[in-house]
Amino acid sequence: MGFKALCFGLLCVSFLSYIYTPMPDNIEETWKVMALDAIAKTCNLVATLCDTIGIMKYEDVLVIFTSVHFTKPFSDENITVIDTDFSDIPVRLYLPKRKSERKRPAVIFIHGGAFVLGSYKISAYDDLNRWTANKLDAVVVGIDYRLAPKHPFPAALEDCVHVTKFFLQENILAKYRVDPSRICIMGDSSGGTLAATVTQLLQNDPKCKDKIKAQALMYPGLQSLDTLLPSHQEYQHGPILTREMIIKLACLYLTEDKVLPQAVLRNEHMPTESRHLFKFVNWSHFLPEKYKKNHVYTEPVLGKLNVSYPVLVDSRLSPLIVNDSQLQSLPLTYIVTCEHDLLRDDSLIYISRLRNVGVKVTHEHIEKGVHGALSFTTAPVFLNLGVKIREKYINWLEENL
Ligand SMILES: *[C@@H]1O[C@H](CO)[C@@H](O)[C@H](O)[C@H]1NC(C)=O
Ligand SMILES: *[C@@H]1O[C@H](CO)[C@@H](O)[C@H](O)[C@H]1NC(C)=O
Numbered sequence: 348m349g350f351k352a353l354c355f356g357l358l359c360v361s362f363l364s365y366i367y368t369p370m371p372d373n374i375e376e377t378w379k380v381m382a383l384d385a386i387a388k389t390c391n392l393v394a395t396l397c398d399t400i401g402i403m404k405y406e407d408v409l410v411i412f413t414s415v416h417f418t419k420p421f422s423d424e425n426i427t428v429i430d431t432d433f434s435d436i437p438v439r440l441y442l443p444k445r446k447s448e449r450k451r452p453a454v455i456f457i458h459g460g461a462f463v464l465g466s467y468k469i470s471a472y473d474d475l476n477r478w479t480a481n482k483l484d485a486v487v488v489g490i491d492y493r494l495a496p497k498h499p500f501p502a503a504l505e506d507c508v509h510v511t512k513f514f515l516q517e518n519i520l521a522k523y524r525v526d527p528s529r530i531c532i533m534g535d536s537s538g539g540t541l542a543a544t545v546t547q548l549l550q551n552d553p554k555c556k557d558k559i560k561a562q563a564l565m566y567p568g569l570q571s572l573d574t575l576l577p578s579h580q581e582y583q584h585g586p587i588l589t590r591e592m593i594i595k596l597a598c599l600y601l602t603e604d605k606v607l608p609q610a611v612l613r614n615e616h617m618p619t620e621s622r623h624l625f626k627f628v629n630w631s632h633f634l635p636e637k638y639k640k641n642h643v644y645t646e647p648v649l650g651k652l653n654v655s656y657p658v659l660v661d662s663r664l665s666p667l668i669v670n671d672s673q674l675q676s677l678p679l680t681y682i683v684t685c686e687h688d689l690l691r692d693d694s695l696i697y698i699s700r701l702r703n704v705g706v707k708v709t710h711e712h713i714e715k716g717v718h719g720a721l722s723f724t725t726a727p728v729f730l731n732l733g734v735k736i737r738e739k740y741i742n743w744l745e746e747n748l
């Protein structure tokens with residue numbers, strides 16, 4: 348009992364110290380974001396402590412925290428919701444009940460969580476998908492791909508590709524009365540990374556080419572070559588997502604080896620033979636002037652790491668490192684960026700590169716936004732910002748899908 352009280356006391360103290368972390372002054376709903384930021388950092392601290400003491404692994408503690416908001420599939424007056432599987436991978440389907448003459452559009456939804464956390468079961472995602480199905484009269488497919496570190500790269504991606512290809516089969520689309528010419532892939536954060544990669548892979552596969560009408564990427568991470576882009580530096584301490592947290596978690600997708608995250612933190616993880624790839628992520632070429640501020644481009648140090656991770660040069664991890672000819676056939680793209688988000692510049696670079704080769708991109712920049720806002724649309728962590736992004740996204744789908 349004494350020990351528990353002590354732990355609780357320590358948590359309160361750490362929460363209070365985090366809550367006084369200064370915030371950028373133009374953030375919307377400042378107090379709520381400060382509270383969320385303090386919660387995220389306290390969870391991170393607890394997880395780190397448990398891992399250090401040896402009670403439980405860092406990621407397992409975070410899995411417990413994020414599973415609190417899991418929902419069961421429940422149908423309502425408008426939507427039938429079922430958990431099933433597509434080619435042995437768990438999916439949650441949202442099927443509109445109302446009769447319609449026309450075939451329906453469809454959205455394939457890939458959740459975020461740094462490849463380690465999360466599920467379509469999270470209440471905010473369940474809400475988003477139900478909302479999408481209802482507003483658009485669309486079929487929505489949420490994918491529970493395998494998570495790291497138990498299932499490292501490319502397990503998550505393979506599952507998303509399998510589900511998408513399974514769903515795209517003529518007989519399956521017919522079964523759910525989906526219009527094959529109105530299918531969108533959507534993902535947030537690391538789900539956005541996966542959505543971008545699935546779209547690239549399908550578009551470069553003759554059997555699947557042009558079957559995806561649109562991709563919607565919500566504040567995705569799109570590369571792991573340079574981890575000191577201006578936004579990575581400016582927002583390294585959050586709000587909500589910190590550079591240390593994202594690197595620690597995302598590295599688990601590649602390896603449980605502790606050497607890699609340390610090298611990535613120093614931005615000294617890439618091998619010498621990757622030099623030719625840096626032109627694809629050079630922020631000094633692709634970032635709009637406004638975001639360069641007084642940052643000075645420095646070449647990352649290569650060849651310091653004596654262990655080789657071939658995945659670091661794999662475009663299935665970093666969709667930004669494909670060449671222009673692979674980008675130019677990509678479908679209509681919707682990208683949301685948030686100003687106060689360390690992953691912001693990944694998207695800004697992707698937008699420049701896509702537009703340079705003529706891909707049609709709708710860019711929604713949320714000036715007062717923070718990372719992960721779409722996950723904060725249900726009690727007790729409710730941000731108006733999340734609802735606003737959701738509405739903008741649904742409106743875009745209504746007009747474009
Ligand atoms: C069902 O759809 C109607 C019309 O869009 C809406 O007013 C109602 O709130 C929906 N019900 C639920 C449970 O979402
Ligand atoms: C990146 O851009 C800077 C400034 O334009 C340039 O000096 C540098 O050589 C570029 N590096 C790569 C790898 O493209």
Ligand SMILES: *[C@@H]1O[C@H](CO)[C@@H](O)[C@H](O)[C@H]1NC(C)=O
Nearest residue numbers: 606609610651652653654655
């Ligand atoms: C790699 O480098 C680390 C120190 O940077 C060293 O401890 C380790 O022994 C090296 N491993 C190999 C295989 O050379």
Ligand SMILES: *[C@@H]1O[C@H](CO)[C@@H](O)[C@H](O)[C@H]1NC(C)=O
Nearest residue numbers: 662668669670671672673674
């Ligand atoms: C682009 O990359 C693809 C795949 O790596 C390659 O086949 C193609 O030749 C490259 N095109 C150009 C113009 O470099």
